[in-house]
Amino acid sequence: MKTAFGDSCDWQTLAKHLKAIIQTLDIGDSNLASRLKNTLMVVCEDSTYFRQHALGIADKVSVEAFIRDSGLNVPRTLEELITLNGQVVKRAQTPPLGNFSGALSWPAPPGTQDQRSIVTLLQGTTTQLPGLPLADEQKGTLGYLLSGSAVSEADLKKPTVAIEKLLGSAKAQALGQAIQTQLGGYATDSSRNEYLLAAIHLGLDPESLDAPAPGTVAGFDLAREAHRGQGAKTIVDNLAQHLLDKGRVTAQTACLGARLLLAKAAPEFLVKDIPRSVTYGSLTWAQLAIAAARIEADTPGRSLSMNYAEVLACAAELNTGSAVLQDIQKKAMTDWAVANGLLTHATPTDTELETVRVEYNRQMLALTTASSLAKTPIPSRREMALDALKAAFPDLDPALFEVEGMIGVFRVPGRTGRVDGPRSMLDIVMHGKKLGEHEHWESADKRLPAAAFCVLRESGKLEVAEPFESEYDQAITAAKKGHQGLAQALLATLPPQDRKNLEYGELEFFHTNEYKMGFGMVIAPSQTLKKRGHTLRVKTTLGGEVNIYEIDTKAGTVEKQNFRIRRYTPPYTDKNLHRVDGDLISKTVLFKPFKDEQPDLAKAQPSAGDKLPAFGSARSEYIGRVFAESLDLRNQDLSDQARGVTSFDKEAASLKAVGEFFLNLIPLRSAIVNFSNGDIGAGLFDLSLDFIGLVTLGAGKAAQAGKAFSKGISSVRGAAKAARFVGAAAIEVFNPLSGAGDLAQGVGRLIKKGASRLISKSIDGVNRLRGASASYDLLKAASQQHGAAAIGTFKVAGEIVDGGAVLHKGQWYALDAEKLQPYGSPLEAFVPNTHAMKGVIRAKEIPQGAQLDNTLHTAFKVPESTITGLSRNSQGVYTAANGHQSFIRHTDQRGQQAVYEVRQITRSEDGMIQARIYHNNRQTELLVQHVQGDQWQRLGARGGYPSRVNSDCGREIGSGVQAVLYESRDGASVYKCFDTDIESFDINAVFNQADALNLYYGEGFAEAVNSMGSVYIKMKKLDGVSLASFQAESLPVEVRGLLDDVFRSLEEKNIFQGDLHLGNFLYSARDKKIYPVDISPNSRSDLNVGDPLPEDLMDDYELFKADLYNDLNKLLMPA
Structure with missing residues (x-):
């Protein structure tokens, strides 16, 4: 395990170096090779690389050498470097212990029976390990391993550190070995640890063995109503307390236990830096759950080291399979719908789920639209004017645009004199003032292009003032609409009772601005706006209960502030509502922008009982409108700020407070996410996270310099086409069988x-x-x-x-x-x-009667070019680009190839792929079954060749020249179905085989049947693997003795096998026996089974037997 952690450390170190190199290189930079060669990195002393290269503690290696020696291609271009960086980052972010569930996260995890065996082992005495059986079964494996361990209380706060120490102990390794031995598990460097982690989980969550309800962990309902609208930490803490109450953890290990369970069951709860508005049951929580699950399906444990924005960005890069993606989306949709009252149960029908999907998409579109509108930049008349001047005079120093050297004069002969000025070109364009018909601008300053400026002004090409007014009006309208939408969306993130308070209670609104008082020689002190408020407080009264909420779209919160109840209690006088602190006065007013509207939505509304308020309800839309109105975006001082001050203005009022308000208007203007790894850290992309929980993607500094979007770079799979909002794309219609x-x-x-x-x-x-x-x-x-x-x-x-x-x-x-x-x-x-x-x-041997001979079916073939450029899928089928035609390529027993069109592609109950060959749009008599690769076999009329003899025949488990073996439905018997059409078929030989099997294994072991043209032997199923499947020197030497026992027993009963080869014997490692499975007596028609073998046949028998032993000896391990 130390090696795994050391290797992870090396990948993290390499990722940091690659990031630094990428950030300092430009396209075509010839220094890449030297940078890779001259950049040295420290290698962890526990890593594989350190050991393989016999490094010392003080030794360093070049980045180039580490990349090459790790089996990766050394990049030659920036594009290749970025591709490599993506691979390295994934390895760096993948924890050595995955998601801490060990064997439970294997591609095919242990079955329920094996999991119960682990629990039984811990409660029994078979291991003879100290401390077992468990003195306190409730504490499980975690408590057992912690007892007497070196894990400190500080370690327990870091799951990775705690588990590394815990699993590294001799006590833990002994238990891991015992579990592995009990289950007959394949031994690897990590298998004991993986079994231990599984055992820890089973101790913490024994309920997982009994088909727990959806959304529950260790008997704890993550989706309970009390969790709706709560942050992740609250729910994690509640789970920890639940485990403590159950006695499965101590106060010191409760958090560790909760995090271990959630790492597998619900990793979204452990993502770092989740915005406060991303609460359980919210739209953005569903978005997070989908993203985290996609990452975990690809690389278990990877999301645990990532923050919220990284998770959304990383998930968008993954090519998640359709079936898995829909499974993930359906679960997230169901949880979201239940939390929001759209579903009453967690097992929706397809129709119910489709309704949920449509509503989710509608709400997500409303949220992203509102976020986009709220971020609408407010135009600046000054910036617009500067842009126009720079475009008109690209070679002019921009500083000259602000030189006040332009004079307005008469241009009528005989009339002289100044009519305006001096002004700067910037002032003139910003203000938009036009001189009279006989007036124009000129300048004594030769640096200023006065004549050209006049021509452009008169042609209207430097017109800014009027376009500004139009753009400003559109921007204010958009921002107002956006903040209204964000306020509505924030209400939906609250716990159910708070949503009901705001939906049904009587409403009163309060808005606050801050002013600075000035004390001069005048009688009344002056007041200058210091801070314009961008929040709104809402007082609700429902059933006599009062609550105060503050809506802040910049911070993305609706926060309960009941400590203000006394302040917001009538009478609403200045004395009660205003607060003075030195020369600052905070003025709060009762805000009633729509007091004359009917119906008055501020009054208490009829309650819908336990039903949650609907997203976008009339009441939430009303609150959103009030909030947007409270921002007073149409105020004159705001438009003055946007227009900017020119020399035409009589006074330049201090607009600092207004400017600050504009900055605060944009949700989370400073929240640009900084990433430690990956393309984000490399400067390829900028991810901006707002507090509402939406992440937006834009080209970063490197991308803008041309470093991104080059061919082959995979980051959010083509960022040029990426959605503005990462992870917020609409959920597509669910296809029950999509992807499979x-x-x-x-x-x-x-x-x-x-x-x-x-x-x-x-x-x-x-x-x-x-x-x-x-x-x-x-x-x-x-x-x-x-x-x-x-x-x-x-x-x-x-x-x-x-x-x-x-x-x-x-x-x-x-x-x-x-x-x-x-x-x-x-x-x-x-x-x-x-x-x-x-x-x-x-090659797999196909029975002669089942061979698909291409020379016999030339008429059905299609040109080889039909499948040119197509790839064969896992079913052996080539599907045309249009998706409507399918083909197979078959290589027959002579090595000849042919292509056929197929339809009716199905999977039999025993897992075999079958298809019908078509020709000229007509069905042929050829029903075929996939063998392997481009190899198919012909089937009989009932789907098997030889045909299944009855409904008890299950899947095919083997075949030979004369027969096919089928497993019975219950797995206890085997049917050997014979091909009666081949020339060598002998009905008497079939009955002789059954007699020989019964003579060897006991009466009733086998039965030969000849019924309705079908001939078969039904026999009991034996455990084991064919000796022909083993590689050289892989079998223990004891196997020879087991084969000796078989021949001794056969020969004692006068059974002399006539078909002696390794494929007719099974070796059972479980039973420590060899079983003959195809006992074809070496006999003549004049002899019966059990008769002594004549001398003339005995010589041949001994020769074949010697050859068999010779083949077996090659498989035995050296003595």
């Missing part, structure tokens, strides 16, 4: 909670192992590393899923396709489809 295609249709009815993510992960893993061009490079690599590897099907919670696996000591173990690392307990009923050994794909 035909593959999901066969199992759609079986999908349970979390299954869609498992299916998506399995499809993604299969695609990764197969490769985009069906090269199977990763599968081959896995087989080189682990011996035998395969893509196939296995059972998870009773359901069949696709995935990769490796063979280890006679058992198949799931393969993590990303890490190429086996994990977990032996798989249940794994059936390989595509098999690789020592880096070579092994």
Whole structure:
């Protein structure tokens, strides 16, 4: 584990260096190579790199060397450097312990039975470990490991530090080993820790074993009504208290326990720097939940180190699979709808969910529109004038625009004299004053282009005053509308009772400005506006209860301020409402902008009982209007500030307070998010976060310099096309089977909670192992590393899923396709489809009668060019660009290839992909089934070849030249169905096989049946893996003795196997036995099963037996 933390430290160090290099480079900068070579980095002493390169404590390595030695390409251009930076940042942000749930976050996590086994182990005496069984079962594994540990109280405040210390102890490792042994888990460098983390979770959340209700963790309802409108910290603290009340943690470990559970179950609660307005149940909370879940689905634990804006930005970059994305969105939509009274339950129908989706999109559009409008920049007449002058005189020093050297004079001969001035060009353009018909501007200052200025003025090309008035009016209208919308949106983030107070109570509004008093020689002191108020306080009275709320769109809050109740109690006199502090006076007024409107919405409104107020209700719209009106955006001093002071104005009044108000008007003007890693930190993009919880994306300094948007840069997937608001895009219509295609249709009815993510992960893993061009490079690599590897099907919670696996000591173990690392307990009923050994794909043998011979079906073929440019999916199908046509390419037993059009692509109940071949838009008699890659086989009329003999036949688990094996529905038996059409078929041999099986295993083990043209043997299912599946030197030497036992027993019963090869024997690591499965007696027609073998046949038998032992010896480990 120390190595994992050391490696993470190295990636973080590299990320910091790359960020620094990117920020200082320009496109085409030739110094990149030297910067990489000359920038030195410290390597963590616990890391893999430090150990592999035998470094000393004081040694440093170049960034270039570290990149190269880590198996990454050294970038040659800035574009390549930015791409590399993205890869490095992801590794740096991925914690070594993921989301702290260990085995529970594996692609195929332990089943309920295995999880219960962990709990049973902790409560039993089988491990003989000190402290077990647990003295206090309530404290679980966490309490057991903390007892006597070196974890300090300070460590407990940092989950990563605490867990690292906890898992590193000898006590923890011994328990991890015991759990791994109990479950038969595949041993890796991290497997013991992953089992320990799973055990910790099961101790904290034993309810997870019994199908808990949605939204609950450890029996604690995260979605309870009391949490609506509350911040994340409040809910985390409540969960911690719940765990303490249950006795599962101590006061010191309560926070740690809560954070460990939420890291897996609801990571959005642990995101850093969540704005105060992003409360549970709000729109922006749903946005956060979706973003965090997308990140966790891609890289468990990554969101835990990120802040709010980083989470939204990172999620927008991810290419989340459709099925997983919709699963995430549906959950977030459901939680949001329940919290806002749009749903009464957490299991909505498709129709209900569609209604919720539409309403969510409507509210999100209203929120983003309001935010955009509130950020409308107020035009400056001065800036508009300067821009016009710079455009007209690009070569002129801008400082000359403010030189007061322009004089207005008569231009009529005989008339002289000054009519105006001196003025600056800027003053003239800002003011917009036009001289008389016989007047013009001239200047004695030769630096000023007076003549050209006059021509442009007279042509109207320097007209600013009138456009300013129009733009100012539009900006004020937009800002007013925006702040009204933001105020409405903020009301929806409050807890239910506060929303009801504001919706149904009697309302009174109060607005405050601050003034500075001046004391001169005059009788009455003067008052100068010091601070214009941008907040509004609302007093509500409902059922005799008074509450005070302050609305602040800049801070993005509606805050309860009941400490002001006494101040806002009648009579509303200056004495009660005004406050004096030295020379400052705070003036509060009772604000009634719409007192003459009817109906008077300030009066108490009829209550709707327990029903939550609707978003955008008439009352919330009224409060929003009052707030916007309180800003008094049409005030003369505001327009004066925007116009700016010119020499035409008689006095330049102090507008500092007004200018400050304009700055405060824009929500969170200073909240530009600074990122430590990634493209944001590299200066490619600016992310601006407002306190309402919306994040906006814009081109940063580097991007504006041309460093971004270059080909190949992936950040928010094409920022030039990115939405203004990150993560706030509309939710698209839900497609029940989106992203899974035909593959999901066969199992759609079986999908349970979390299954869609498992299916998506399995499809993604299969695609990764197969490769985009069906090269199977990763599968081959896995087989080189682990011996035998395969893509196939296995059972998870009773359901069949696709995935990769490796063979280890006679058992198949799931393969993590990303890490190429086996994990977990032996798989249940794994059936390989595509098999690789020592880096070579092994062809799958197809029974002769099931072979699809391309030479016999030439008439049905389509040109090879039909699939040019198309990729084969995990189902073996090539889909046309229009999505309406599908094709297969088949390589037959002679190696000849042909392309066919297929339709009716389905998945059988046993997980096999089947399709019907079509020609000239007509169905043919050819029903085919995918074998592997571009290999298909022909099926009989009932979907299998040889056909399934009855409804008890389940999935296919094997095949040979003469027969196909099917597992029974209950998994207890096997049907061996024979191909009666092949020339070598012998009905007597079938019955002889059944007799031999019964003679060896006992009467009743097998039964031969000949019924309605179907011939099969039904036998009991045996545990084990075919000896033919093992790689060289992988079996324990004891296996030879087990095979000796088999032959001794066979021969004692006069059973002499006539088809001796490794594929006809199963090795069961569990039972420590070898089982013969295809006992075809070596006999003549004149002999019966059990008769002694004649001498002339015995010699051949011994030769074949010797060959079998010779093949077996190659598989045995060296003595």
